[in-house]
Amino acid sequence: MRNEQAADLLFAQSRPGCRAVRMPECDVPAEAVESLLPRSALAERPPDLPELTEPDVVRHFVNLSAQNMSVDGNFYPLGSCTMKYNPKRNEALASVEGLAGLHPYQRSETIQGMLALLHALQEMLAEIAGLDAVSLQPAAGAHGEMTALFVAAAFLRDTGQHRDVVLIPDGAHGTNPASAAMAGFRTLEVKSSAAGLVDLGDLAAKLDARTAVFMITNPNTLGLFDRQIGQIAEMVHAAGGLVYLDGANMNAILGIARPGDFGADLMHFNPHKTFSGPHGGGGPGAGPIAVAGKLAPYLPAPLVAKRGDCYTLDFDRPKSIGRVRSFFGNTGVLVRTYCYLRTHGAEGLRRVAENAVLNANYLLSRVKDCLPVPHGDRCMHEFVASAQRLKAERGVTAMDVAKRLLDYGFHAPTVYFPLIVREALMIEPTETEAKATLDSFAAALQRIVAEDAGLLHDAPHTTAVCRPDEVHAARQPILKWTAPAR
Amino acid sequence: MPYIPNTEDDRRAMLEAIGAESIDELFDMIPRQFRLDRPLDLPAALGELALRDHIRQLAERNTAASTATCFLGGGSYDHFIPAIVDFVAARSEFYTSYTPYQAEASQGTLTALFEYQTMITRLTGMDVSNASLYDGAGAAAEAVLMAIGATGRAKRVVTASSVHPEYRQVLATYLANLDMQLQTVDTPGGVLAPEALDAAVDEQTACVLVQHPNFFGCLEEVEALAAAAHAKGALLIVAFDPVSLGVLKRPGDYGADIAVAEGQALGCPLSYGGPYLGILACREKFVRRMPGRLAGETVDRRGRRCWVLTLQTREQHIRREKATSNICTNQGLMALRATVYLAAMGPHGLRSTAELCLKKARYAADRWTAGGLLEAAFPAPTFKEFVLRAPRGRVDQLLEAAAGERIMAGSPLECWYPELADCVLMAVTEKRTKAEIDRMAELIRSVLG
Known part of the structure; x- marks a missing residue:
């Protein structure tokens, strides 16, 4: 399902005369702005913002939102970030x-x-x-x-x-x-x-x-x-x-x-x-x-x-x-x-910690055979696996694994942190995930480590974009939209 | 437990897979002597229904500004928020996602931040905006730290007493351990006199922090202040009111080097002081000294336009103690709210909002001072708020009586300015009506007359 309307930025969608908000008429007697403030303080024209209608704005942001993974939509085992369910x-x-x-x-x-x-x-x-x-x-x-x-x-x-x-x-x-x-x-x-x-x-x-x-x-x-x-x-x-x-x-x-x-x-x-x-x-x-x-x-x-x-x-x-x-x-x-x-309450918070630690240890036990966990078989709420062997043997990096996970519908773990573990994948499931979710995540990892290295280097394959060029972004920073030259 | 999906059977199966006898065993890493041998002493757990009742009872002991008439300002304002702001911010794809480190899984957030940055640069006339800081005060303090780095002048910073007192307090706290001298120039006339600034700034001064319109609502002579700062090689940092830019000249047009703001006015609820939004924008040449996140455009492997977090070598997760700032989590969702707000308002909506604020505030100031019971404390022109003086020193009496009429009439200034003990800061937004303003005029007559 491809949605072309999702592609344009708000500025490119601007059309003179469009309005999402109309402010009421002024209900107090008043002079013109020019006689209320010194002319030297005043802008010469209204702010340079796009002109849009309410449906334009809503469709734009709803389409943008669809390009995000989120805790409500996806397992999000981002280590150190404790991406647990956010109660409504x-x-x-x-x-x-x-x-x-x-x-x-x-x-x-x-x-x-x-x-x-x-x-x-x-x-x-x-x-x-x-x-x-x-x-x-x-x-x-x-x-x-x-x-x-x-x-x-x-x-x-x-x-x-x-x-x-x-x-x-x-x-x-x-x-x-x-x-x-x-x-x-x-x-x-x-x-x-x-x-x-x-x-x-x-x-x-x-x-x-x-x-x-x-x-x-x-x-x-x-x-x-x-x-x-x-x-x-x-x-x-x-x-x-x-x-x-x-x-x-x-x-x-x-x-x-x-x-x-x-x-x-x-x-x-x-x-x-x-x-x-x-x-x-x-x-x-x-x-x-x-x-x-x-x-x-x-x-x-x-x-x-x-x-x-x-x-x-x-x-x-x-x-x-x-x-x-x-x-x-x-x-x-x-x-x-x-x-x-x-x-x-007290009892509930203790259950939170117990289940966070149980989930992490369970996932560790399911993952360690395909991705070694250098610091042991037990952990607290998260653990750090390493893709170092995978990299040495097949040239597949932690980043490759992380990107490929997106294709399976899982948010990537935190990668390359902490700095003391090479090719680190830091995985924190939190207590709000079910065993079944952890099982399918572990199964995905097991499949991924066996997948063709080329396929992994080119992952993700199912997202709208793939491996943005970060070096280019930093070398010639484009930090705002400018109108294309006519 | 409401948010834990595993059943007892699940737990048993998981322990078996782990090879542990019990959940307790998983905590063996924690020495026994440090294990809590009692339950935490916390109030009993509440189910959703009971919690709702409890919160409702607490809320009933408060008076929401919306159920009263609010003339309070001082950096937080009762502005109109279009419904689509709440609608977009409540999309869980936005509010339950993390900082967009994984670009492929976060293009929605990254695109919105890029649009935010673009909107802020257009609004301010500055070259670059970051993707948000905590609040206006924090943004001002971060801007000062930027200026110290950019100028290499690690001795002095100058500000004015017309800058929000809490911004100055935060700045003083940030500078307290850095061996910097912070000089505050007095503003007895309600604005910073360019000559006074000229006398205070020297060749050791890194920057000058001013606010325009300032804390008293007055317009500063910003062009002359910029000239005074620049004459000594100091940078000018301006704290602005984003709504005022519907009618006022942009910071970039009068010589600001760094522009900062409290962005609450752009679609954030009052929420007893937060979460709000710190805005920071600057000239191109300072971009590598900026604190916080920046979204940048690039292309992906297939040549498609997309966005990433960029210039990350400024940041703590890469540069650690040499980072431009320690900030990590910022105010992403509030930046999104501001983006939706500005998209909804557009050039004409923001212009109308600013005009309504200006005209109603002027009408209110005229009405409330008409009988001579209150007088304007300062002669300078004002935008949407102003300071009034009760000549016979009866500010408290007026505020008390107003509270009885469900009018939040203004903030007394004595706690920050002992010399303004007989003064009150009052703000009038586009939401206030002629009837409300007239009612306040009546009250002034009856209480002070």
Whole structure:
């Protein structure tokens, strides 16, 4: 089924005189714009936007949407991204007018329900983290990392400690070192051991009086829980540093282990992963952070406070790092998080982690014979397979396998990450997939690794486009549409 | 559990395939001492019906702006959102997909982002737009970091007190650990005087951040400000209101080097402050210093036009600590909303919207100051919001009385500007009617008269 109408961009479809929206006549007496504002401030013509009708716009975007894979339509085992089902009730409830229709500068007596919700969310996240205080302000996971590092920097400054180095394992997400740099820290990489855990010798060698923070993702990006965590936290704390937990992989340990209990001083959550907020094709997310009591005074302001039966925004935080975002934060995402947590309760969250880990281990057991998994037969919520043997023997890469999966109707796993596994395919099924889906995914992989190498190099064969030329895109960037020359 | 499809039988079969006795065994990697030996202390689980009731009860303790009359502004506005914006954003092919790393599986999102970038460059007159940041404040802070890198001047940044106080707070937080001096020039007349800026900018200054129309709603003399910044080799960063570009000159036309905005006005619900949309656009020569995603056009193996994420060597997943920014997840769905909004409004819809805002705001300011009970705090021309002063210092009384009439009359400014303790910031969008404005005038007469 080929749809030619899907091909043109909005700008090419523009026809003078078309209108999707007609604004009402002005109902107040008014002079012309030219006499209300200085002429030098005014545009000479209306904005250079396409002229379209409502059906034009709708057909265009509906056709575009059909070119996406999505969690609702496809198994989406993108490692590290926790692409679980996005509950529809949460979408509906977050758009209730009494929540979605609130202006951020309304008086607090007109938003008591919202503040009650956000206050309860602060408390629930603190409990899940095993830490003392929570800020809901950061807008995404990386933003939470950076905010937490700002908090750490403020704490160190305030307590007169000159520590300027953040230690980061080599398997970490790229956001970790990038966030550390934005918070003014130098970064040092800590090696992983052959077992895929933190190399304690290397960590010991790099810990010193300049160590500010050790950032650890646990479970890590190989899908392994670093069982040395108690010892690691002791070492970091003994050196005077703080332990930061990258909470990207919290889905594996909800209700089973708490970062605060295994030594973390501060952490962020990714509600758009762990708590099922939809990913939106690249956001919005949110990045709440939780910290130990001694760091709480430095959290961004405001926090939601409860005074008697009344909820308020607490700006009176003299040691606060200040703001990292305007207004309250990505509240709509936080409302979905609240709905998710209220749907599950303690028992439900534990079931989430159990089934995420069960699904991942099951899929690992089905996949490891055709694609080796270098770091063992057991994992937490995800595992990293390697196409290295396939590449050596037949010239088939992780990318070839990933692209071919699209032909079978599956979204590709995360490829070439973490950097410490060659030809990595990082696979995270999540708890919201059925055994039958995992079986058909494994069967597809088994077929793919046996397929003709040429067929795989040329995959995908069924999508509208195949292997865009990324080098060309970067060398001569075309970042906007321009009208073709006549 | 509502979202877990496996049955007990499935689980048994899976454990058998794994070779594990129990699910508990799968967690052996976690040392016993760190295993939680009690259930989390969380409120009891609710079924869908009970959850719906619970949320409805919470929502009933709030007053939605739509059930009142909203004159609140300050960076978040009660603008009209055409129904097709919600319709498109609710397509689950868009909202349940990930960042478009796998281009073949994400052409819908990539195409929309490319259209977003094109719309923003046309709206602003800038050369390049990224695919969104978190919010207007974050975009302003990221723009400053870009300017520091581009100019190699790692000492000073200048802004003005007429810039949104929260944007300045965010900027100060971002700069706090980078050993930068942030100078804020006072704006006692409601706008930044070009001479004052000229005196504040020196050869060490990386950039100047201004807002136009500014936080008080006033139009800045942007051309003169651009000249003052450029005379010392500093870049000009302008925070603009996207709706104002229906009538106002574009940042690219008056010398902005980087243009940033809070994009909420482009089809995002108020939603108690977010999710919103950080817009960032700049001149071509800064493109490799931009933060965030960029969608670029290319061709595939069969020569077909298509789109990919490009110039990724700027980004954290490639460059790590040397990246231009740490941003990963951005506000993709809000960028999609903005694209649909701008497509629906078109040149004439956006122009009409801006004209309606301007005319109604002017009518409101005239009506509300007519009896002399309130007066304009600043003489400069304004777009859709403005600051009024209650000469006898009765702002709180007015706001309180208005709340009783379900009118959200405005924001008191004292928390940010102690010297404006007798002032209120009020905004009038295209949605406000003559009747609502007249009713507010009546209230002013009865409360302050």
